[in-house]
Amino acid sequence: MNAQSDSAPQREAVTPDSLLHTGSGGEVTAEDLVLASGRDITPKNLKWAERRLADDGPAALDKLLP
Template sequence: MSTSQPDASQPSESRAGDDRATPDDLLHARTGTEVSPEDVVLAAGRDITPKNLEWARRKLADEGPAALDKLLP
């Protein structure tokens, strides 16, 4: 059996070398629930500290829930 062909029994999403882009609607993590300052801090890759929470509160006040979307891919 040749190993150069992907296994036909595997779904195409799991095949190595598949370069199809993920649809945009699957990339967004927000589920319609309210965005918390903790969510913004974690999405920014920061530790939850009082200083970072205050930064996130200001960011949410300025940008609304879109602040989280701007931080996520």
């Protein structure tokens, strides 16, 4: 018989901090920025994202995400 009760909560593994943050170490595309903002990929939203990337570079993604 199992020493733990069936009603006891199971401990889940903790997600490493490095997986919880996006980091902008790689290439960030306009599509990435649009999707991270929760918008649909449309020509208008892609132009918005391209302007943000031109102004802020890859940090534009970090400004949207925690």
